[in-house]
């Protein structure tokens with residue numbers, strides 16, 4: 439799978455344009471604040487219909503404009519697919535092969551795995567960051583996960599509202615039962631994912647660090663695992679406490695997962711360098727899992743990662759990347775910091791303008807055959 443072409447209009451600070459990408463390495467060089475992360479966000483938005491950093495869709499639209507669109511031509515198993523993701527009148531719209539469609543029909547042509555400097559905070563950050571990471575990772579291999587997340591959020595909002603407005607016991611029981619279905623699907627998907635990821639994660643971590651204590655991953659549910667009835671019962675038992683709080687205290691929305699180094703919690707004990715290695719191993723494992731279970735080679739988006747890693751880990755990362763068969767989009771402030779293959783395509787990003795850096799004339803002559 440690779441992006442042959444991507445284009446945008448009205449997206450963040452990016453000037454309207456379309457660029458043709460190489461099926462392998464693509465490097466985007468530019469100073470800070472020029473639009474490099476925005477460019478990766480455009481790709482991320484096209485693949486997931488979700489913003490990378492923004493909390494509101496409106497933030498994606500260029501200041502002063504009312505709509506935005508990102509379009510892409512994707513090659514998958516030799517066939518070209520066309521995707522378009524827009525925001526019109528504040529609403530998300532998606533088109534596949536130039537026809538408006540539902541998200542469920544949209545997903546499947548393009549999968550991305552992203553690594554940004556912010557990810558390093560995953561080990562120590564708040565549980566919400568890890569949940570979001572986990573749900574995004576699950577979604578990449580199983581797009582239906584998004585529908586489950588949204589169904590759960592709707593049912594949760596409905597129960598929270600009921601907690602504040604009603605004392606009707608039967609009504610409460612029915613809302614708790616309605617919450618249990620999507621909750622059970624979320625929990626199963628997350629747990630299965632972490633279980634499958636673990637061997638790839640252990641391998642990747644060893645590859646990056648050599649012989650450190652083996653890392654571990656474990657899901658930390660706030661409710662005891664069980665069938666739908668068992669989940670609903672636990673919410674019923676919590677009902678009075680939840681009413682005092684004014685919201686549902688326990689459930690998939692309050693869960694976490696833990697990273698460990700040997701017997702120790704990575705959150706408490708991992709050094710800065712170990713945290714980076716853990717996060718990098720998570721990402722590499724994510725790619726390997728997609729390949730092994732779904733036959734999917736995602737497009738890899740690397741946002742300014744060289745600035746976050748020390749020289750040795752950086753070298754390891756590029757060693758690993760050179761063995762990666764898929765497409766890579768990488769941003770950097772200094773092209774010489776990224777050790778890309780000779781065939782890499784280079785672009786400059788300047789005040790939202792993205793232009794191709796042509797290969798030097800001598801290289802071009804060699805190319806003519």
Ligand SMILES: Nc1ncnc2c1ncn2[C@@H]1O[C@H](COP(=O)(O)OP(=O)(O)O)[C@@H](O)[C@H]1O
Nearest residue numbers: 450451470471472473474475476497499500501
């Ligand atoms: N909706 C928007 N409209 C116009 N400009 C935006 C919008 N959102 C962010 N920007 C601008 O984009 C720039 C940051 O781009 P970014 O991609 O983060 O830079 P970098 O190259 O450092 O990754 C800032 O100048 C910011 O003001």
Ligand SMILES: [Mg+2]
Nearest residue numbers: 474475476742
């Ligand atoms: Mg950036």
